[in-house]
Amino acid sequence: GESVGLHLPTLSVQEGDNSIINCAYSNSASDYFIWYKQESGKGPQFIIDIRSNMDKRQGQRVTVLLNKTVKHLSLQIAATQPGDSAVYFCAENLQAGTALIFGKGTTLSVSS
Amino acid sequence: DAGVIQSPRHEVTEMGQEVTLRCKPISGHNSLFWYRQTMMRGLELLIYFNNNVPIDDSGMPEDRFSAKMPNASFSTLKIQPSEPRDSAVYFCASSTGGGNEKLFFGSGTQLSVL
Numbered sequence: 001g002e003s004v005g006l007h008l009p010t011l012s013v014q015e016g017d018n019s020i021i022n023c024a025y026s027n028s029a030s031d032y033f034i035w036y037k038q039e040s041g042k043g044p045q046f047i048i049d050i051r052s053n054m055d056k057r058q059g060q061r062v063t064v065l066l067n068k069t070v071k072h073l074s075l076q077i078a079a080t081q082p083g084d085s086a087v088y089f090c091a092e093n094l095q096a097g098t099a100l101i102f103g104k105g106t107t108l109s110v111s112s
Numbered sequence: 113d114a115g116v117i118q119s120p121r122h123e124v125t126e127m128g129q130e131v132t133l134r135c136k137p138i139s140g141h142n143s144l145f146w147y148r149q150t151m152m153r154g155l156e157l158l159i160y161f162n163n164n165v166p167i168d169d170s171g172m173p174e175d176r177f178s179a180k181m182p183n184a185s186f187s188t189l190k191i192q193p194s195e196p197r198d199s200a201v202y203f204c205a206s207s208t209g210g211g212n213e214k215l216f217f218g219s220g221t222q223l224s225v226l
Binding site: 032034036041042043044045046049089093097098099100101102103104105 | 214
């Protein structure tokens with residue numbers, strides 16, 4: 001089965017709200033995690049990544065949190081905008097030098 | 113800089129025909145990946161190359177699928193013969209390799225097999 005999964009397939013928020021997208025992973029040995037955003041008709045686009053020796057990393061309006069105890073990853077988007085509407089994927093790297101394994105994705109819908 | 117370039121963007125073909133998808137990775141990237149995306153199965157890894165050498169092809173569905181990377185700037189994914197269940201979006205991605213796992217994706221090829 002999937003080694004990376006998501007808690008919710010869809011998330012609807014109002015413009016200006018904060019969004020939290022969750023992801024669970026099953027392999028405690030995974031050492032690298034990454035979030036991608038995919039807009040309709042486009043390829044996945046890198047948002048932010050984090051290594052297992054960290055529990056938080058911040059970017060511009062985005063924060064990734066890693067809880068290794070419960071094998072949980074989350075993406076927080078501050079002041080969500082209509083342009084944030086997309087499918088968000090988490091992915092993990094089971095071993096250095098191998099390929100990313102992707103979860104199924106969460107669709108984020110932002111209404112004005 | 114140009115990103116990962118895939119062609120064609122769309123391909124419509126009939127069952128039994130040969131299909132060839134093409135990818136040009138980002139210049140200087142040493143690793144290249146082929147993924148397939150469907151609603152049911154999400155993004156699945158098909159195969160990846162390091163320095164033009166196939167490393168893991170365990171995701172290739174069956175012998176009808178083959179991939180090559182003749183040089184550092186070009187790769188192909190071929191399906192022969194194609195079947196309707198092969199209909200999906202096929203993505204190529206590249207990375208600098210050497211332990212850097214961040215992938216840069218192309219825009220994908222939407223394949224429809226009738």
